[in-house]
Amino acid sequence: MFKKSSKLYSIFNNKCPRCHTGNFMENDTKFGLIKSMNMHENCSNCSLKYMIEPSFFYGAMYVTYGITIAISVATFIIAYGVFGLSYLYSTISIAFAIIAFIPNTIRLSRILWIHLFISYNPTKTKP
Numbered sequence: 854m855f856k857k858s859s860k861l862y863s864i865f866n867n868k869c870p871r872c873h874t875g876n877f878m879e880n881d882t883k884f885g886l887i888k889s890m891n892m893h894e895n896c897s898n899c900s901l902k903y904m905i906e907p908s909f910f911y912g913a914m915y916v917t918y919g920i921t922i923a924i925s926v927a928t929f930i931i932a933y934g935v936f937g938l939s940y941l942y943s944t945i946s947i948a949f950a951i952i953a954f955i956p957n958t959i960r961l962s963r964i965l966w967i968h969l970f971i972s973y974n975p976t977k978t979k980p
C-alpha cells in the first residue's frame with residue numbers, strides 16, 4: 854500500500870523509523886492492553902535505540918491527546934449525527950470508544966512520536 858521509504862509504511866506496519874525493517878513493538882497484535890504495548894529496546898536490524906533519552910515517550914502523551922480528541926469528535930458525529938442519540942448517550946459512547954481504543958492509541962502515538970525525531974536511513978546497519 855505504501856512504499857517502504859515512506860513514514861506511513863513504517864507507522865502502519867510496526868517498523869523501525871530508521872531502517873523500516875526491524876519491528877518497533879514486540880507484538881503485531883493491537884488487542885490486549887499490556888501485550889500490545891511492549892516495545893523492543895533496540896531495532897533488530899540497525900540497532901537503533903528506541904528510548905532515545907530517559908522518559909522519551911512521555912512526549913507521546915501530546916500525540917495521544919490529539920488522537921483522543923479525533924476519536925471523540927468522530928464518535929460524537931456518529932452517535933449524535935448519524936444515530937440521533939441524546940447528548941448523554943453520545944457522551945457515554947465517547948467514553949466507551951476512548952477506552953476501547955487505548956491500546957491502539959498508545960501504540961500509534963509512540964510510533965508517531967519517534968518518527969518526529971528519527972528519519973529514514975537505509976544505509977545504517979548493525980555494527
Ligand SMILES: [Zn+2]
Nearest residue numbers: 869872896899
Ligand atoms: Zn532499524
